[in-house]
Amino acid sequence: MAELNQKISEVLSEVGKFLAMQKEPWKPRAYEKAAETINSLEEDVEDIYKRGGVKALQEIPGVGASIAETIEEYLKTGKVKKLESLEKRTPVNLSELSRVEGLGPQKVKKIYQKLGVTNLAELEKAAKAGKLAKIPGFGKKTEENILRGIGFAKTAGNRSILGHTMPKVRLLEERLRKIKGVEAVLAAGSVRRCKETIGDIDILAIADNPTEIMDAFVKMPEVVNVTAKGGTKASARFSWGMDVDLRVVPRESYGAALMYFTGSKDHNVVLRGLALKKGYTLNEYGLYVFKGGVKGKMVAGKTEEEIYKTLGMQFIPPEMRENTGEVELALQHKIPKLVDYGDLEGDLQVQTSWTDGGNSIEDMAKAAIKQGLKYITITDHTKSLAMTGGLDDKRLLKQTEEIDKLNKKFAGKIKILKGTECDILKDGSLDISDEVLAKLDVVGVSVHSHFRLPQKEQTARVVRAMENPNVDILFHPTGRIIHKREAIDLDMDAVIHAAKRTGTVLEIDAYPDRTDLKDEYIRKCVEAGVKMSIDSDAHLAQHFVFLEYGVSQARRGFAEKTDIINAWPVEKMLGFLKK
């Protein structure tokens, strides 16, 4: 199953990191690349292996004879000797330590050799004691940076990124639905609200035979510890490090339970207050008549819709339930008609093997068709991002020629637009000439360097890029990587104002660890009338599924279809962009 793919991916990536520590040339890259591919593979590696053995494994891009054998060894024994011997040489928790930004394999090695530091806790202790700064080649600033990195890695805590958790949740739901006598299964909580990070998972079910579903749940192969198991509730810790609660609720209370466990807590508190004012009381079993301190008959509870209705309000989509004004809107029947899953007609940020993507333009087009998209924009990196083999004017033009050819081939199936993810340089200028940019259908720009400029300078830089008449979209506007890198210091009000003034679109990058813009900025855009795009930032053919997380983020930001330009047909979308 998918979880095994991820595990294999982690093992390979770790081998890569250890090899990098030994200063091996090329090999680390090969392992990392294979790890990436396997992590986003749709098919289970185990199935591939069962079907065709090592030979079939080698069909996976980036997997050759050696890595195929490594995978085989892992599938058979659950171990990888190569990794074990590498770990013996330098017994550090490398995957934990390299979560700290600015800390790579070489520094980890030095810190281990000089101070014996093997994990995050020891690293923090050493840094706080000022021991890091004394290591040759290190200094005060390095120590400070590492300390800041540790702080950031720690706030990540046990919360997991929505896009990383969702596939697992779906799998659990699917398994539980298959059990006999199970009528409904749905994950509630922050998963249902699509918060950007998830602390734990709450699954609700209606079942005729609670015992059976409880038993099946705690016996799932990934369960490492069962913390509770009763008649209606079971809790278990899963091997991927998260607690999952399963509750079986009565059929007539399903809606009330869903509401209660979906939250947010603040939303529920307001609803309960409202209920009291209207002569009801609301709990996880239903909405009851409540007069003179006496609880009477249940008037709603089977569905959320009937509860909201009885309270005299519109249904509130789960993504909006954060008590930030949605209750008032629902009472006035002014809940916006949110952009919906499946509304997107195109994707405006797609990388290919011309730079750091893993698939050709053609493969990405095919995958996009499968995803139900009608158009995509190819937006490979530009030359300042040297590591990706970023395109210069000449190669970018060359790419547009290939796109012309492919458009003939794909005519009637999908439209491939010419674009770029052009680097914004330190001064806000771009690294592709205006002349070439003018020839593209969609020009996206983004910050990939100088992340720590002071707010004034950073804002001016980004605004200057938006002022370029060729620039259509600001990609991943704040540059944050959840749990890894803070957002660049932008005056977002100024950026949104500049977007309005210049007609620049702000992107909601749906790549799971980005989801950038955040919900609060999306709301500001909606209020300001600034248009947005929801893009997958796909680097592999399998990545188009990320669009879903962009849509959920947009919904959290109250965005409607009219706010999202790639929910529009291609002509209308292109017509909106700067001329």
Next chain:
DNA sequence: GCCGTTTTCGGCCCGACTGTTTTCAGTCG
């Protein structure tokens, strides 16, 4: 270690930035 519109061997992942240096190692994208 992988891969083949530059090749079954010899290319790939290179330039900029940071922080530490005083000529460069490490990290990032």
